[in-house]
Amino acid sequence: MTPVPPRHQDAPEPVPPDGGPGGVIRVLIVDDQTIVRAGFAALLDAQEDITVTGEAGDGREAVRLAEETRPDVVVMDIRMPGMDGIEATRRILAKPWATGVRVLVLTTFDVDEYVYEALAVGASGFLLKDATADELVSAVRVVARGDSLLAPQVTGRLIREFTRQRRNRPRPPSELSTLTARETEVLTLIAGGLSNSEIAQRLVVSEHTVKTHVARVFTKLGLRDRAQAVMLAYEAGVVVPGEQR
Numbered sequence: 001m002t003p004v005p006p007r008h009q010d011a012p013e014p015v016p017p018d019g020g021p022g023g024v025i026r027v028l029i030v031d032d033q034t035i036v037r038a039g040f041a042a043l044l045d046a047q048e049d050i051t052v053t054g055e056a057g058d059g060r061e062a063v064r065l066a067e068e069t070r071p072d073v074v075v076m077d078i079r080m081p082g083m084d085g086i087e088a089t090r091r092i093l094a095k096p097w098a099t100g101v102r103v104l105v106l107t108t109f110d111v112d113e114y115v116y117e118a119l120a121v122g123a124s125g126f127l128l129k130d131a132t133a134d135e136l137v138s139a140v141r142v143v144a145r146g147d148s149l150l151a152p153q154v155t156g157r158l159i160r161e162f163t164r165q166r167r168n169r170p171r172p173p174s175e176l177s178t179l180t181a182r183e184t185e186v187l188t189l190i191a192g193g194l195s196n197s198e199i200a201q202r203l204v205v206s207e208h209t210v211k212t213h214v215a216r217v218f219t220k221l222g223l224r225d226r227a228q229a230v231m232l233a234y235e236a237g238v239v240v241p242g243e244q245r
Helices: 034-045 059-069 085-093 096-100 113-120 133-144 152-166 181-191 196-203 207-221 226-235
Strands: 025-030 050-056 073-077 102-107 125-128
Touching: 025 034, 025 059, 025 133, 034 050, 034 073, 034 133, 050 059, 050 133, 059 073, 059 085, 073 085, 073 133, 085 102, 085 113, 102 113, 102 133, 113 125, 113 226, 125 133, 181 196, 181 207, 181 226, 196 207, 207 226
Parallel strands: 025 050, 025 073, 073 102, 102 125
Antiparallel strands: none
């Protein structure tokens, strides 16, 4: 499928995660159902701050179009024939130019091991396919600015169910030991689902200070976003599944 010509720039260039020129968010839509792709494209392209750069019907085409169009956000279906959304996500995010790309995965189930796998390879969050139009638009904006999108009603169940299966692959203690006590505290609060403003209130510091701590945690641990931070915290035992925070 030929990529949709971007409305706001002619040549695909790597852009920061808050969007391209003028803050416009470039989106690639990946789904094996033509009608779903068309509906998502029409909805997102109608937004002033979003432009659809292409549509792909499977994972292999998604990898190719991502290379050609350099999107800020990839809206990725998980279950597709041939190359699925997990492998496509892995390949896209492994590209040298893709450091600012965010992948929003789509699923028909609120707790699905495929969702965990997608987050583990670098996706920034997930959205149920029965989400409303407003929820889809909001989700694209959320992940584009570098935040993760993990629905509160399913995040805890998702993390608790699948981190138990991965206890044989904990994060080496040496990496966590590079964190200061305050950075470890911030990581724990991120795992608890708190936003930067909520962490600032909890620690009685400014939100700017929290952002600095979060950035340092991500840099030291090689994390892309909050979704990976949540999983790492559980896998490494910083937060114990089922404990109250």
